[in-house]
Amino acid sequence: MRSRPEIPPGTLYMLILKSLARIGPMHGYGIAQYIQQISEDVLQVEEGSLYPALQRMLIKDWVVAEWKQSENNRRARYYRLTPAGRKQLTREVGEFGRVMAAIVRLIEPV
Amino acid sequence: MRSRPEIPPGTLYMLILKSLARIGPMHGYGIAQYIQQISEDVLQVEEGSLYPALQRMLIKDWVVAEWKQSENNRRARYYRLTPAGRKQLTREVGEFGRVMAAIVRLIEPV
DNA sequence: AACTGTTGTATAGTTTACCTATGAGAAGCA
DNA sequence: TGCTTCTCATAGGTAAACTATACAACAGTT
Numbered sequence: 001m002r003s004r005p006e007i008p009p010g011t012l013y014m015l016i017l018k019s020l021a022r023i024g025p026m027h028g029y030g031i032a033q034y035i036q037q038i039s040e041d042v043l044q045v046e047e048g049s050l051y052p053a054l055q056r057m058l059i060k061d062w063v064v065a066e067w068k069q070s071e072n073n074r075r076a077r078y079y080r081l082t083p084a085g086r087k088q089l090t091r092e093v094g095e096f097g098r099v100m101a102a103i104v105r106l107i108e109p110v
Numbered sequence: 111m112r113s114r115p116e117i118p119p120g121t122l123y124m125l126i127l128k129s130l131a132r133i134g135p136m137h138g139y140g141i142a143q144y145i146q147q148i149s150e151d152v153l154q155v156e157e158g159s160l161y162p163a164l165q166r167m168l169i170k171d172w173v174v175a176e177w178k179q180s181e182n183n184r185r186a187r188y189y190r191l192t193p194a195g196r197k198q199l200t201r202e203v204g205e206f207g208r209v210m211a212a213i214v215r216l217i218e219p220v
Numbered sequence: 221a222a223c224t225g226t227t228g229t230a231t232a233g234t235t236t237a238c239c240t241a242t243g244a245g246a247a248g249c250a
Numbered sequence: 251t252g253c254t255t256c257t258c259a260t261a262g263g264t265a266a267a268c269t270a271t272a273c274a275a276c277a278g279t280t
Contacts, residue, residue: 008209009119009237009266018217029257035216042212049238051259056237074247074256093217099118100210102152106145107128107203119237119267139228159267161230166266184227184276 007043012053014096015043017062017089020081025066027076028054054079062088117153122163124206125153127172127199130191135176137186138164164189172198 007015019031026034032045057063062085070076081089117125129141136144142155167173172195180186191199 006209007238008213011213012238015213015216027257028259038216039212040215042208043216046239047258048240048242048260051257052238055259070257072247072256075245076257096213096217099116099152102149103118103121103125103206105150106125106148106153107206117267119265122267137228138230156268157229158231158269158271163266165230180228182227182276185274186228 007045007049011096012045012049013057013062014089014092015045016050016053016057017081017085017092020063020079021086021089025078025080027068027070027078029076030070031079057085060088061085117155117159121206122155122159123167123172124199124202125155126160126163126167127191127195127202130173130189131196131199135188135190137178137180137188139186140180141189167195170198171195 015035016031019034020026023034028047028050032047032050036044054063054065057079058065061082063079064082065077065079067075068078125145126141129144130136133144138157138160142157142160145153145155164173164175167189168175171192173189174192175187175189177185178188
């Protein structure tokens, strides 16, 4: 159906990394809520996208995880940025800016 | 390998539509050149991406095609925007702006 | 005439990456 | 007790872009 709220392909890692960089360690559910909230419901991370992405990020060593109790007393897996993750974030933000500037140059003036 | 120059997934239709809207009817090769040139080599449309995309756009009635001789006297297929294509362009640019604003809000400060 | 480079189109097959759908467990509340 | 919320997870599907390849026609060079 390809309906409404959607993460632009290729930006999900960046959004997750940035959330962790800003707030500190968070669990998956919290990351999803955070992104949705800050974006004012424009960006909505589906669970079926988020958790597989986090698994891949664990494998890539961009994050490490630790089981804890959440603020609501549920068991939750907290993800924390590694130095490699921070580096990746920098790289992705830079590339994103570069490409977006080029796209804007194309679609902006008449 | 996911190397260097790349169109962000989801933006290809918009870039093609915008090129046609700006310049008028063009052939595929010309569209690719145009995008690469205006973006100063940041965006590079591969043929294996471009032509399938144009086929899909024909099916969606966003463009119509006509065989002609090119400026260099070769046979080439010229694509022209339809009203539906123009409408789609407007829709995509709007959505793009909305989503990008949300992403920037997330990754920009701090 | 043959070769080479450029222009131009096309498709088959693969991969990326996100989505849909589904399930499940534990806590809190009515 | 049953409902809702929180939290994680995965299997399967799909859209769309990439890689690799092929073909054809003209231009310019030798």
